[in-house]
Amino acid sequence: MINDFNIEGVFVPGLLVIALVALTCTLFLVHLFSFSKGYRRLPFRPMIDFSVFIIAFYLLLQGLTELGFFK
Template sequence: MIVDLNVGGVLIPGLVALAFIALVVTMAVLRLFAASGFHRRFAYRPLVELATFVIIYGLLVQYLPSIGLLP
């Protein structure tokens, strides 16, 4: 179960926090793609960006609770 985060008395759902982490990681991965020239291989870049976010978000949701970072 992914718990809520308490930030100054405001409860933030755990999935929203994971989505923010996935967004930051996705931006870093996309910068690596751009720096290496790998993004030129894709015909529709926005779809690749969305797919990258979904994959990273899914991996975070699946594996963070199992390794003990989120109860």
Template structure:
């Protein structure tokens, strides 16, 4: 079971926290892509953004046992 985050007595599911972290990383990556001009190489920007988010989220899920969030 994934550990939940307790903020002031409110439990936030661990998967939501991971999704938020993945979203922040994906936004940072696309700002970098925009600044360097790499985004012009993509045919469908929205599809690439979604795929990037899903890949980052999957990598975070696979790293759960390594970082200790999966008892």
């Protein structure tokens, strides 16, 4: 099964699309986290942001695989 998306004749890899969706989810979550005072006191916030991206990417990939959209 081909997991590429065809956008006006340009094939985009499926993992790239999932990574972009995970990036937008991460940006939204980090924006929500920034309202809390505890997030501002974390010592190394870029590492936390990267961890949130990895978790969002994994959950999206696992969910799409379980639903049968990504094999």
